[in-house]
Amino acid sequence: MINGPDERQKRRTFFKACMAVIGGLISLAMAVPLIGFAISPAFRKVSKKWVDLGIVDLLKGSRYKKINYVFQAKDGWVETNKKRSVYVTDQGDGNFVVYSRVCSHLGCLVRWDEGRDQFFCPCHGGVFDSAGNVVAGPPPQPIEKLPVKVEDGVLYVKES
Secondary structure, eight states: OOOOHHHHHHHHHHHHHHHHHHHHHHHHHHHHHHHHHHHHHHHSOOOOOEEEEEEHHHHTTOSSEEEEEEEEEEETTEEEEEEEEEEEEEEETTEEEEEESBOTTTOOBOEEETTTTEEEETTTTEEEOTTSOEEESSOOSOOOEEOEEEETTEEEEEOO
């Protein structure tokens, strides 16, 4: 029995559909690992590292001393050196407080005004007292106090 043209057309359509499904499954099987490889760094939790701020003996008696530091950061696949600065103040008895320079309003950099005994944000007029608490302006939260530790006579801060 010879198949008619309609029967051949149905068979071709069926085989085309099967090939499309098989091709799609193969493409999907290859694409999922590639996409996962490409976007996985965005979902990795980055652990913050301790950064050396300097020798404790040189920082004794510091009152809101601005210290610049550099640390390595990994953003996705790219490792870069980032520059930051903080304010360090000696509380006495080997205790130090380190304040971030980032304003809690919009992330501008605050500066210490020795004459007023306050931190000041020049962008939007935010004012913080010497403990980092909001005194005036739009900032919703105090200046962040960063975790510190002293080891072997060196002051370390957790990168901000």
